[in-house]
Amino acid sequence: MDNKQIRYDILKELFNVSVGQAASMLSEVVKKTILLDVPKIEIIKSDKELCELQTHLPAVLDGTLMISSITFQEQLTGEANLIFPAEKMKTFINLCLNESEQEMQYSDMHFTDMDFDIIREIGNIILNAIVGGLSNQIGIQLQYTLPEVQVFDRIDFEEDIQNKEYPYFLMLYITFDIGDTEIEGAVIVNLTLTSLKELMLIVTKIEDELYG
Amino acid sequence: MDNTLYDILNEIIEGIVIVNEGLKICFWNDYMENVTGLKQEDVKENYIYEVLPNLNKRYFEQSIQQIIKNGCKIFFSAGMHRSLVSNKKEFNVKISLIQKNNSKFFLLEFIDVTNQFVRINQFKEYVQELYKLNQKLKVKEQLIKKLAYYDQLTGIANRTLFYKIAEKLIDNANRNNSLIGLLFLDIDKFKQINDVYGHEAGDKILKKVACILQNYTRKSDMVARFGGDEFIVLLPHFKDSKSYKKVASRIMNAEDKSIYYHSREIKISFSVGISLYPEHGNTIDTLILKADQAMYTAKNKGGNQYCIFE
Incomplete structure (x- = not known):
């Protein structure tokens, strides 16, 4: 196994611990078993071609996307975006609200203010866990905002995220299981070079502890 | 603080x-x-x-x-x-x-956010009402379609649907150089049956004839009530004129050509005229006219038989 892969695996495990805590909290809030998993992680340099992100975004993230974003600053500066397909999130919202089958039959793809608030809360729990996990590993405290929730078309989102001045993306592929519904999505953390270096230092430290 | x-x-x-x-x-x-x-x-x-x-x-x-x-x-x-x-x-x-x-x-x-909740609930109720209304309209739409295209008494296609489909079948036959047969059927002595047994018995006979025509034709054939006691059967995709005679014979010789009305058996017979596309005409009206003439020839020969237009 090469060094890069080992580092990715370490990062993956770190984030899985964080999202596991988020899943347990979400399960308690919605009173349903929720499983969250980060099966894969990638670090993407953003100064390449504009199409670069397209090749990394999971194929399921097509069409209309629902995105919760928080920004954080202090010793690490960046932005974290939780992305899921809007259609699947509508199903998830209906499950959270315990909507009856009949009510779900009438429900369409229009999101109400209440729906946006539910997504804000879910985004808050997951993103706090991920960014909080990151800052705890590095041993620093960050200043965060509450999530902003937006509905984007995939193409507009790719342009929006690449227009921001962060040279690196940390891409976490994430799966969300609630009852019979599985939702695939991603978390994109935009990082400055310093922030990425800080993070990789921690990973290297863990790697050294593991392999000497 | x-x-x-x-x-x-x-x-x-x-x-x-x-x-x-x-x-x-x-x-x-x-x-x-x-x-x-x-x-x-x-x-x-x-x-x-x-x-x-x-x-x-x-x-x-x-x-x-x-x-x-x-x-x-x-x-x-x-x-x-x-x-x-x-x-x-x-x-x-x-x-x-x-x-x-x-x-x-x-x-x-x-x-x-109480007002939001109230508004959203109102909106949901409104959507539910619209959904239910939409479902009702769909059912009504189906009913209207049925009323517009199907004969109320026999449940088979009416004249409007017949013309709609017949035009398409002729276009297809024209493109594929295939044949179409048109059977024009009139129930023998139907007026007398109505006069003797009443309209209820007449209606029963019309239903029975519609049933016979459906049973003795293929699914791809079209059976329609043209009006009164007249029926039309359109037979597409046949290779030669002999095939139409076979279908006509099958209908004429159907075993169950009778009804029971107040325990009395009323025998049914009909006269059939046949016209062929493209031999006897290129339009549906011409084919009907020719088949109608052939049907009268069959009636003049005593009824209960079929004739091809000559």
């Missing part, structure tokens, strides 16, 4: 509660007093869980721990956490950390 700040927080049109690290209430603004009916002096120094028992959940405690650990902000949506403050109103809750002189405080903001 100085009094000016408290005065400002009392002017804010949202619930503001400040608790210390031990979760005891330090500040409870006027808005909270109005919503809960609890005065600040009564709740001050009390545990937030005692004053707002619906917040006493494990995830709330975990969130507080997370705020202390990470400095993050927490958001609870009214959609997922109903009646957090009162049974009459719904609130979104934001919790942030305030650090002052090495002390930690939590700022709890309660934002009233």
Whole structure:
């Protein structure tokens, strides 16, 4: 196994611990078993071609996307975006609200203010866990905002995220299981070079502890 | 904290509660007093869980721990956490950390979204009504379609549907150089049956004939009631004129050509005229006219037989 892969695996495990805590909290809030998993992680340099992100975004993230974003600053500066397909999130919202089958039959793809608030809360729990996990590993405290929730078309989102001045993306592929519904999505953390270096230092430290 | 700040927080049109690290209430603004009916002096120094028992959940405690650990902000949506403050109103809750002189405080903001809930519920009811109305309209649309294209008595195609489909079949036959046969059928002595046994018996006979025609033709053939006691059968995709004679013979020799009316058996017979596309005409009206003439030839020969137009 090469060094890069080992580092990715370490990062993956770190984030899985964080999202596991988020899943347990979400399960308690919605009173349903929720499983969250980060099966894969990638670090993407953003100064390449504009199409670069397209090749990394999971194929399921097509069409209309629902995105919760928080920004954080202090010793690490960046932005974290939780992305899921809007259609699947509508199903998830209906499950959270315990909507009856009949009510779900009438429900369409229009999101109400209440729906946006539910997504804000879910985004808050997951993103706090991920960014909080990151800052705890590095041993620093960050200043965060509450999530902003937006509905984007995939193409507009790719342009929006690449227009921001962060040279690196940390891409976490994430799966969300609630009852019979599985939702695939991603978390994109935009990082400055310093922030990425800080993070990789921690990973290297863990790697050294593991392999000497 | 100085009094000016408290005065400002009392002017804010949202619930503001400040608790210390031990979760005891330090500040409870006027808005909270109005919503809960609890005065600040009564709740001050009390545990937030005692004053707002619906917040006493494990995830709330975990969130507080997370705020202390990470400095993050927490958001609870009214959609997922109903009646957090009162049974009459719904609130979104934001919790942030305030650090002052090495002390930690939590700022709890309660934002009233009751009107949103009311509007959304109204909207949902409206959508439900529209959905139900739409379902009813769909059923009615089907019924109207049926009334427009199908004969009410026999349930087979009426003249309107016949013309619609016949035009298409002729176009197809023209493109594929195939043949079409048209059988024009008239029930023998139908007027007499009506006069002797009444219209109820006549209707029974019409239904029976429709049934025979459907049973003795293929699914791809078209059986229609043309009007009164006249029926038309359109037979596409045949190779030669002999095939039409076979179909006509099968219909003529059907075994169940009778009905029972008040325990009396009434025998049914009919005369059939046949025209062929393209041999006898290129339009559906011409083919009907020729088949009608052939049917009269069959009637003039005594009925209960078929004739091909010559």
